[in-house]
Amino acid sequence: MSGSRLAIVGHRLLQAVPSIIGIIVVTFLLTRALPGDPAAYFAGPAANEESIAQIRAQLGLDKSLPEQFWVYVVDLVDGDLGTSLTTGQEVTDDILRRLPASLELTLAALIFSIGVALPLGIMAALRENSWIDHLCRVVVTAGVSLPTFFTGLFLLYIFYYLLGLAPAPLGRLNILYLSPEPVTGLYTIDALIAGDFDTFWASFTQLILPSITLGLFSLAPIARMTRAAMLQVLGGEFVRTARAAGLSRRTVVITYALRNAILPVITTLGMVFSFMLGANVLVEKVFAWPGIGSYAIEALIASDYAAVQGFVLTMAILFVILNLFIDIIYTLVDPRVGIDS
């Protein structure tokens, strides 16, 4: 990146700091405002009042709220997100372990989604109100209206239980294989880097059903947005000129129309990505995928403050970085758009 871009990125990151601080304070207060007592949960099966009070002191929950907040912030500066009560591990370890799993799933789902929704949206726009437009409508409506756990279980039932085509839904990797040397944390990429095609194929096949399940859900926004944007662009003067000038169909649609229509689609992609990352709990549960969504839900149910706060903070930072990334892509796609005024 050029020097000015770097400066702009740095500037943007700095701008995000107040929001992050706000998020830290709000999550802290919200988790403690929730009903549910972590001390009671973790004091265990034979806990009486004494044991619960003991655990509460151990967890530091008997201190006043400002005191607890101070302890939390001091640890945070140190890079310590606390210890999760549900998993018994450090929250940082948990998140660093589970985030790549969710990222891999979400990226795969997104690739599937784009691969289906983009062409569908383009064709629907090109042949407005034809059978393909209606097909597009039906497919995306079905995808978004069926709940993910239903689609997941249904696909499992057909492709695993009845047909035996899909591998056993035991998580990211079949028990026969060891996970590849971690480089990015994404098993498929790491396996390729290590040149291990067996493990690559194993982790890839485990990924197919869950990513399709998740991807079906995001077909709707992407397809509809593509269709709408394309329709608008295709109605423009310059497209008429291009056609009249005799440019090939392909050049008109892809090079000229799509490139101009892609901006709103990219925004949608960004929103869809961040939504899928955090809200894929049900898919993770059905396919035993050790992702960050189910981690957060477990923590929430158990009033596991450190884990919930760590999760929200991570997602907030991720979101900031994602937005920045999208803004940079804008400038690459459309030279008229500058990152900042």
Next chain:
Amino acid sequence: MKRRDFVKGAGGAALGASALSFLKVLPAEAAGKDGTAVVVIGDTINSLDIHRSGTSRPSYQVAVNCYDRLVAFDTKTLADGSLSYDYSKVRPELAESWTVAPDGMSITFKLKPNAKFQDGTQVTADDVKWSLDRAVSVGGFPTVQMKAGSLEKPEQFVVVDKLTFRIDLLRKSKLTIPDLAVPVPFVINSTLAKKHATEKDPWAREYLHRNIAGSGAYKVARWNPGQQLVYERNDNWVGGKLPGVKRVIVREVPSLSTRRALIERGDIHMSYQIPGKDAKEIKAGGKAKVIGTPVENAINVLGVNFKFEPFKDPKVRQAIAFAVPYEEIFQTAAYGRGVRMWGGKSMTPETPVWPQPFPYTTDYDKAKDLLSQTAFKDGFKVPISINMGLADWQEPTALLLQESLAKIGIETNIEKIPGAGYRTAALVEKRLALHIDTFGGWLNYPCYYFFWAYMKGHLFNSSNYDNPAVDQLVNESLHMETTNPEYAKKVMKMFEYAWADLPRIALWQPVLEVAHKEELEGYEYHFHRVLDARKFSLKT
């Protein structure tokens, strides 16, 4: 800076994995002695140390499989051919023999001279003392459990010599020896643990949380929290016959439907702890075998809180007992799998067996008649509280109760409380008027059950039951030997009170069900209800 170890992607290396001695591709096809068994569970193991505060119940299996105790319960075969622990017989595990002193106030154990920890060092009496001291000192559930066997102070544990260990008793109790066989008093390699102890952490909590320092049948080859635990056989185990499989992989799969699909397709060897519905259907479908073992000393009950005004009148409580649709609940909530706990013949028991059917049946006329004799003949309103974590059987039960109680004029609404909150509300605050609950005592004696669930102020007495006569009976019988003729008399008197006073109305005795593939043998049921893989073997 262990937190910064991002590069340990799967976390295996940082979490106590001994040298990964197996191939990159596990020979899962291999059956017989070198086979690998795959088990799925629905919950998560969050620690390797049962003494740690916050250790979840499913994690207790690690203490069972990877550590040994001085003694263990023997095994018996049930009517359906399945294996179960035998609460009446205790056999040697790390101790090769033991003798009770002539005055009965101490027990001396002789350790097996060939007992070795998994790192090759010998098991000595010092290790036993350190471990038992730890169990009674860490507080929380482990210490409470030790207390049940009158094991309360480190002073009671004495090292006589390298292979001889003595426990001095505070009182003679039939519960002491069985309490040494429960998962809690496991023997830790104290030399290894002390190397990792610090001033702030004298019991090596941090180390034992993620590492095994034991002598048990299995080592932990790999622990990926939230995903799986891999056990690998310890070929130098002296606590019993060596397991018949080389490796057991315990995989965490949260979705019930997925677990069922896996076992029915035969891609796993065992689905541990399945609900009644699945048990019934899988058994009928024939794709996998199902073993259901009634949980000893446990009953699913309807708790009737004495603090709630209408429930202070015994006739109201009895009216409710006659208005419960027992059979319907049993068929709907339990899918007919369990042991019926109603329909007893008389208000005085004939045997000291617990649990046994309560002398009540569904009789709406009798219920209405009883209620009309009270100040509440026009009915009243009361919430029925259920534990959302156990909604699969509690919700249908509550709905059926709601319908039935309405027939005698008691209006109810169902209050759903999330798991952790339920325990606090029901057991600590004891504020739930009508609630559905379950309790199972680890030590299979009626006096033990009554100690926890019927004594004033005790934890599992969620009904605020306060009967000095029962308290006295429990105190007298708790440590008494069952062979004492007085024991049966006292225990049956307790049953009489339970049936007349009704702080807990028995619904049914639950069953622990597992589904397994034909090839897997050696499942053994235990009171602690967690997986014991030590007798597993795979048929060739």
